[in-house]
Amino acid sequence: MNDRLASVRHASLKPTEWWRGGVIYQIYPRSFADANSDGTGDLPGITSRLDYIAQLGVDAIWLSPFFRSPMKDFGYDVSDYRDVDPIFGTLADFDALVERAHQLGLKVLIDKVLSHTSDEHPWFRESRADRTNPRADWYVWADPKPDGTPPNNWLSIFGGSAWQWDSRRCQYYLHNFLASQPDLNFHHPDVRAQMLDEVKFWLDRGVDGLRLDTVNFYFHDRLLRDNPPKDVRKVGMDAIPLSNPYGFQRHVYDKSQPENLAFLNALRALLDRYPATTTIGEVADDDPFGTMAEYTTGTDRLHKAYTFSLLTHEFSATYIRQTVEALESRIGGGWPCWSIGNHDVERVMSRWGGGRAPAALAKVLMALLLSLRGSVCIYQGEELGLTEAQIPFEALRDPYGITFWPEFKGRDGCRTPMPWTSSAEHAGFSRAQPWLPVPAEHAARAVDVQDADPDSVLNAYRRFLVWRSAHTSLVKGSIRFIDAPPNALAWIREHDHQRVLALFNLSERPARFDLDASLGAIEPLSGHGFTAQLADRSVTVPGYGAFFAGLHPTSA
Structure with a gap:
């Protein structure tokens, strides 16, 4: 029958609201494409594959961190917010990427890690030197309890206490993640001003938006009160594995503080000076829907918030309906961003399909995701139906997995290189040994194989994305x-x-x-x-x- 609902792509959307219902393709730079054959993906490699992404039919790309970093957490430990790490290229390479993406009609979002830096950042080196230097209070420092133990019971997501003793200042500093990732003190006005300036640097270079890592971690409780315990019946019901004690606390005081709203107001005011830019806030919280609603309400906070609620191992029609309806009942006029996979969780075909699920499951999950109300993030390789790679302990690179092995194997299995050419060495990702191995089952699902198969998962994505874009009801209804x-x-x-x-x-x-x-x-x-x-x-x-x-x- 005639499709009476067809219309011009996003015709009803204002140009500045391309993000509302937009589809964003997440790129993990070190695993996407290697242009200089050193085994690690880079910005020129991404640029060389932008035509592939544009042909997919998405609206934008999101680049996971490519900033200068010691790479202890693979770029989420930034040592220079204004430079590209040499393993990924140069600022000129980044500018070329943005220029080519814009030529192809693709927006470019970058991953801003504002809550913490690397311990090798010059700011932290200065801050830890003594208690009187100009940046002494740029990080969260606290005296020990009288018995020498940490100031409270806060835990790191990566295991153990969230406090690390520093012998220079004879104080503890806060790290919600690795000990090499000290948390910035957003209660300090100079820190807030500096971070806004770091954002402005990239907006001036032409980026179209920000994915804000751990956006609800910026502020901590000034009084450093202990977190209360979580109801044991609810432990393990979120994205934190049971083997991680972080899930045994209600995170009342170490994140999601009320002061964060004023900073989000200032951040949105900055973005509003750059028309058609957008923000996605990553919200990991005990009450994710409430925080998402709070952070996206009105026109002076985040444009949209990213939910982990479909990144769990729980998979059923009942769970999906309850999750979506629960968010809809809370978010009001706010706007969600949905995803079923990213660089931090087991690939959805293994997590929900058991690893041997047919290609048809990848297709229906794609159609379901792209038919929800909200914006959508697609993680690289989902359009190929990739499964979780099995990485032996000796090949692990992820500190999270190394700490909690074998109960939790970390994030390396979803971060293996993109397979481009099935018959090529390392599936066409690189001519050198990649930083993580390419599984044989991924090579069998390479882009060249699926490109030639009209019934492939890849071509199903292409077909559906084009079709969806012509239906405003599916984009923003x-x-x-x-x-x-x-x-x-x-x-x-x-x-x-x-x-x-x-x-x-x-x-x-x-x-x-x-x-x-x-x-x-x-x-x-x-x-x-x-x-x-x-x-x-x-x-x-x-x-x-x-x-x-x-x-x-x-x-x-």
């Missing part, structure tokens, strides 16, 4: 769930009286949806790549399949 069979989901997206019905079967067996007459006339939509059988008001959706239809009022 409201969402309302309706009843569905077990292991299935059904909802309606609506915008300007245009309604799209979306059905998803998350099981391997066909599912029958019986649709109520109150929904109106059902007009199946084509071009999205899925097939189903409509008989009267019943739709039979194949295993791991989807169905989309326009809904129209029936005449009296």
Whole structure:
């Protein structure tokens, strides 16, 4: 049937609101493409592959950190906010990347790590020298308790106390992550002003937005009060593994402090001076939806917030519906950014599919993700249906995994290099031995293989992204769930009286949806790549399949 809902790509969106419902492709630079054959991906490598990303049909790229760093946490420990680390290239390489991306119609977002620096940053070296230097209070320092122990019970996400003793100042400093990642003191006005200036440096270079790492970690409780314990029944229900004691606390005082809102106001005011720029805040919190709502409400805070709620191991239609409806009930006029994978969690095909799931699961998860209300982040390799790589202990690079092995194997398995050419050495990522190995099963799913297969996961992504962009209801419309069979989901997206019905079967067996007459006339939509059988008001959706239809009022 004719697709009466088709329209010009994002035609109803203001140019400055491209991010609302936009699709962002996350690039992990050291694993995307290696141009100089040293085994590590780099900025020129990314630039050489931008045509591939543009052909995918996304709106923007998000670059994980490429700043100068000792790489103890692979770039999330910054030692110079204004320079490119030599392993990734130069500032000129970055400028060339931005120029080429803009030529292709792609926006460029960079990952700003503002809550902490590397212990090799000149600011920290000065701060730790003594208690009277100009930057003495730029980091969070505290005296020990009378018995010499840390000032409170705060824990590091990477294991152990969040406090590290420093023999120079004879004080502890706060580190929410590695001991080599000291936390900045955002209560200090000079720190806040400096971090805004660091952001401005990159906005002036032409970036279109920021992904803000750990955006709710900027401020800490001035009184350094102890965190209370978490209800043991809820331990392990978030993205923190059970083996990590961090999950045993309610993080009331070490993050998500009320002072953060004023800094977000100042940050948004800076972004507003650069039209069409945007922010995505990474929110990891005991009450993620409440914090996301607080941080994205109105027009003077974040544009959108990134949720971990679909990055867990829990996978069911019931869980997804409860999660989305819970967020919708809390976020109000705020805007979410959804993801089912990133550089910190096990790849979704293994996490939700067990590693042997068929390609059809990757396709239906893609369609589901891209049909939620909000913006979307796609992590590199998801469009190939990549599974989690199994990395032996001796090859691990991630300090998180090394600490908690073997109960938690860390993040290396989702960070292995992109496979470009199946028959080439290291799957075409590099002519040198890569920093992490390329699994044989990834080479079999390389870009060149899938590019030549019309039924591949890659071509399913391309097809669906183009189709989605022509439906404003799917880009920015409201969402309302309706009843569905077990292991299935059904909802309606609506915008300007245009309604799209979306059905998803998350099981391997066909599912029958019986649709109520109150929904109106059902007009199946084509071009999205899925097939189903409509008989009267019943739709039979194949295993791991989807169905989309326009809904129209029936005449009296």
